[in-house]
Amino acid sequence: MSLEQVTKADPPVADDEAMLVRVQREDFSIDEELRRVRARSKRIGGIAIFLGTARDRSKGKDVDGITFEHYEGMAQKKLREIRERALKDFGIIELSILHRYGEIGIGDNIVLIIAGAEHRAEAFQACKWAIDELKQITPIWKLEHTPEGEVWVEEHP
Amino acid sequence: MVTVRLFGMTKMLAGNQGTLALALPDGRRVKDLVAVIEAGYPKIGELLQKKKVLVSVNQDIAHEDLEVQDGDEIALLPPFAGGSDGC
Numbered sequence: 001m002s003l004e005q006v007t008k009a010d011p012p013v014a015d016d017e018a019m020l021v022r023v024q025r026e027d028f029s030i031d032e033e034l035r036r037v038r039a040r041s042k043r044i045g046g047i048a049i050f051l052g053t054a055r056d057r058s059k060g061k062d063v064d065g066i067t068f069e070h071y072e073g074m075a076q077k078k079l080r081e082i083r084e085r086a087l088k089d090f091g092i093i094e095l096s097i098l099h100r101y102g103e104i105g106i107g108d109n110i111v112l113i114i115a116g117a118e119h120r121a122e123a124f125q126a127c128k129w130a131i132d133e134l135k136q137i138t139p140i141w142k143l144e145h146t147p148e149g150e151v152w153v154e155e156h157p
Numbered sequence: 158m159v160t161v162r163l164f165g166m167t168k169m170l171a172g173n174q175g176t177l178a179l180a181l182p183d184g185r186r187v188k189d190l191v192a193v194i195e196a197g198y199p200k201i202g203e204l205l206q207k208k209k210v211l212v213s214v215n216q217d218i219a220h221e222d223l224e225v226q227d228g229d230e231i232a233l234l235p236p237f238a239g240g241s242d243g244c
Contacts, residue, residue: 068239069164071232074216099239111239139213139232140239141165152166153238154209 020094021079023070023140025102027109033096037116040094046120048127052111054104058153064145068101068110071139075099078138082130090126092117097130099140159190159225162232167210170200181225187212188221190231201233210235 019036022028030051038044054066079097086095094116104110113130117123142153161177168175179193191212195202204210211234212219218234225231 070239071162071164071213071216071234074213074232077216134239135237137237138239139164139234139237141235142238143165152169152235154166154236 020096021076021083022098023072023075023079023101024098025100027100028098028112030109030112033098033112033114037094037096037114040116043118044093044116045118046116046123048115048117048120048123050111050113050127050131051109052131054106054108054110056106058144058146061146061148063106064147065106066104066110066145067143068099068104069141069143070099070101074139079134082133082137085133086115086126086130090115090117090122090129092122092126095126095130097134099134099138101140159227159229159231161190161194162230164232165235167201167204167233167235170204171198185225186221187214187219187223187225190225191221194233204235205233 030049034047034049037047056063079099083095083097086092092115096112096114098112100110111131111134113127115123115127115130117126144151144153158178158180161179163171163175163177171177179190179197181189181193183189183192191202191205194205201210205212213232213234214223214225215230
């Protein structure tokens with residue numbers, strides 16, 4: 001089934017701005033979040049999506065799983081700031097940012113950014129800027145579980 | 158007394174305590190708070206000195222001269238690592 005068919009068949013998702021920026025323990029549905037962004041405006045003609053997932057290697061070492069910790073309140077505040085700046089600075093129509101916390105299995109979803117714009121160029125630019133900025137300013141920490149023990153990750157590429 | 162929230166490696170370095178309750182006998186600026194932490198938790202103090210750990214007050218990164226008020230929400234923030242590794 002194509003995405004277009006899914007969008008038409010399913011009931012509309014609540015058009016709630018607060019749902020566009022979330023930090024949550026549970027997994028998210030990319031289709032559902034995509035529908036939420038598309039429902040914001042019929043002027044959207046290009047959508048860029050970034051999905052970050054849990055890798056089984058880090059700096060040459062095996063990783064069995066990851067735990068994310070966040071600063072409740074400040075993390076959401078920073079993500080809202082990123083959305084607002086992206087809307088203002090890149091001329092896009094909508095941006096959604098979701099980040100998970102808690103225990104994440106290898107291969108599982110961690111972070112989702114969806115940028116909707118009239119055209120692809122600004123969607124790509126805003127999406128890349130948003131994930132880079134998220135890593136710089138959002139109080140979220142990563143504990144990697146390795147065969148040698150647990151390591152708080154200090155730096156990110 | 159002020160309460161300081163800990164996350165990630167700072168929590169680990171404080172023996173897995175989520176918060177520290179600290180008296181500030183010699184002033185109420187952020188740098189006075191940092192001095193108290195350095196005395197009680199030298200490993201966290203070292204990270205604060207290197208600016209690897211930042212102090213936030215009311216969810217904003219705080220300057221060392223900021224005065225801490227009763228009821229302020231204070232936290233020690235280790236280096237952020239959101240997203241997924243290498244993405």
